[in-house]
Amino acid sequence: MRSIGIRELRQHASEYIRLVEAGESIEVTDRGRPVAMITPIKKDETTIERLNREGILTPGNGKSILDHPPLPALPEGPTLSEVLAQMREHER
Template sequence: MRTISQRELRNDSGAIMRALAAGESFQVTSRGEPVGVLTPADRTPLDELTLHRAGGPMRFPVGVTRDESALEALIALRGDR
């Protein structure tokens, strides 16, 4: 994932849009602080973590699927308490 500044996003928006369409992702910073992530429309931030996480693909706890919402996953992990 490439890091770009807010200024780069504004000044080079056409090139950044073409790179997004080609599958590249960007972390956007403002004054050196991360403020957001741009990912291609067909990939979610979770996909980015799964694809680019150091050490291999992210592993989900037993009983949790990628299609569940965060609330559903927490309920599944907690069980009947």
Template structure:
């Protein structure tokens, strides 16, 4: 299908892609693009990587740990107490 045909019937061709079909786009008879449905496992993370908004780790991440809680001094509220108080204020 040519570019003009795609432009004039974009909804129809996107419906085909949504249904799982691959649509070839040509320009003067030469294939210039393929419209394909995303893989079933295409997660939000995959979309962010594809958009260049997320750079995946270059090495293993097993050694990464959650940050340790910062100890509070005597009489200072803990993080959990601060969160609980903030939630109570919202209600």
């Protein structure tokens, strides 16, 4: 990390901004005492990047869900709608 005085920064501001854009941090001093830090702006992490980094999200393997074979047919019986209707009747 580079350390520069206020006068030096004022005289060569463009040069130091280019260094910061390139990723370098610069400490600014006033009479040898640190007073400020110029650092590059960090790229905002997207929600997907954060979830992936935290292990909450698992990246796909590139295969489509349509590549899987269809599920076997369900056995004969009432439909889900019929089961729900029966459950609601019993609650009354």
